[in-house]
Amino acid sequence: MTMTPDEAAEFAADLDRLVGAVEEVLLGKNRIVRLSFIALLSEGHLLLEDVPGTGKTSLARAMAQSVAGTSNRVQFTPDLLPGDITGVTVYDQRSGRFDFHPGPVFANIVLADEINRASPKTQSALLEVMEEGQITVDGQTHTVGHPFMVIATQNPIEQAGTYRLPEAQLDRFLMRSSIGYPDHASTIRILEGADQRAHAHVVEPQLDADHVVAMAAAARTVFVDPTIHDYVSRLVEGTRAAREVRLGVSVRGALALIRAAKTHAASRGRHYVVPDDVKALAEPVLAHRLILDPEAEFDGVTASNVVGQVLIETPPPSTRQAV
Template sequence: MTMSPEQATAFAASLDRLVGAVEQVLLGKNRVVRLAFTAFLSEGHLLLDDVPGTGKTSLARAMAQSVSGSSNRVQFTPDLLPGDITGVTVYDQRSSVFEFHPGPVFANIVLADEINRASPKTQSALLEVMEEGQVTVDGQSHLVGHPFMVIATQNPVEQAGTYRLPEAQLDRFLMRSSIGYPDHASTIRILEGADHRAHELRVEVQLSPEEIVDMAALARTVYVDPTIHDYVSRLVDATRTAREVRLGVSVRGALALIRAAKTHAAGRGRHYVVPDDVKALAEPVLAHRLILDPEAEFDGVTASNMIAQVLIETPPPSTRQAV
């Protein structure tokens, strides 16, 4: 069963409500907020490369408030242990049984702040929950529930005392983006509201967590023409054969692009994917999955540049089959 035009229109209206509500807190950042919700509704996770003070915590909190969900923030440090994230099993002497005490990962939206400051062992504690929606402690699996999303951040400036995220973990993030500083007009509006602390700002509830789960399921039914599958396949093939790239986009990356393109199409009120949906999300979905040749990096080539070049050199389909 594929999404109907009427369902696509309703989907777009709901997404616009969510984005509009969060934009009241994150002023002038429509694209980032829309990307975050696209990742959320695609049942994926978001990695933000940003300097401190750009609104990462506010984004996670506002998104959770807009869907009447829960949010937790974990500040990653070198001494953070896996159990500090997933939770621990504690022996209760009164009942003579072991009880599981859930960690901060048990929330609808989890902000993993400065994830690259924790040790690789602690970073890997997120891998299972990001992929499978559950954590395993002392041999027992515990579901974190739905909807669920991890928003992880990295500080691109300070690299002292950090542990670079391995490629296997980067591949688990559906998208990678940044918030960046606000423009002049937005900065003025922020300064005018300086008498309100960030944590005091509240976003009105727009949808329930159950409705978000239903929207995510509906997004999966968006129609994808075979020519779009062929287009995405040619795009990822081009990243694997590019001279400047040592390791191209994986199959997981291609699947992620299709999944995100479906949500992007529905968010635009369409029940089918067009090449522009793929182009709009190619950079945030694919760029962090590339490993560039060291010489190319030395020459100033970036992963974003490579994706832009691949999009130019790979012609999109000009026709599609009837829906």
């Protein structure tokens, strides 16, 4: 069943309400707020590479409040253990049985702060829940519920004492982006409210969690023309053929781009995907999945540069089938 024009218009209106509510907390950051909700409604996860103090925690908390959900923040450190994230099984002497004590990952939106400061063993504790929405502890499987999203952060400047995320884990993030510093006008508005702590601002719920789950299901029904599938395929093949790239975008990356493009189309009130939806999301969805040749990195080439060049060299489809 394909999304109808009326359903697309309702989807866009609901998303605009969510974005507007969170923008009251994250001033002047419409793009990253919209990207974050597109990731959530595409049932994906978001990696933020940003310096401290740009509002990452505020973003996660405000998003959870706007959808009447829960949020938890985990500060990743070198001594953090997998059980500190997933939860542990504890023996209860009174009942004579083992009880599961859920960890902070059991929330609608989980902020994994400075994820690259924890050991690879601890980082890998997120692999199962990010892919399957469940945690297995001592042979018992526990679902984390819906909606569920991990917003992970890492500092792109300070690399001392960090562990680089393995490619398999990077591939599980739907998007990578950054919040960045606010513009001049937004900074002034922030300073005018300096007497109020950031966590004191409460966002009024705009939708409930069940409605968000229904929106995610609706986004999957957006129509994708075969020419769009061909376009995305040619884009990912272009990343693999680029001379600066040692490892190009995987099939998972191509699927992620289609999923995100569907949600982006619905957020614009359309029940079908156009090439501009793909172009708008190609860099945040594909760039972090590339492994560049060391010589290219030494010359200052970035993954974003490569994706941008591939977009220029890959012509989009000029026609589509009737919807």
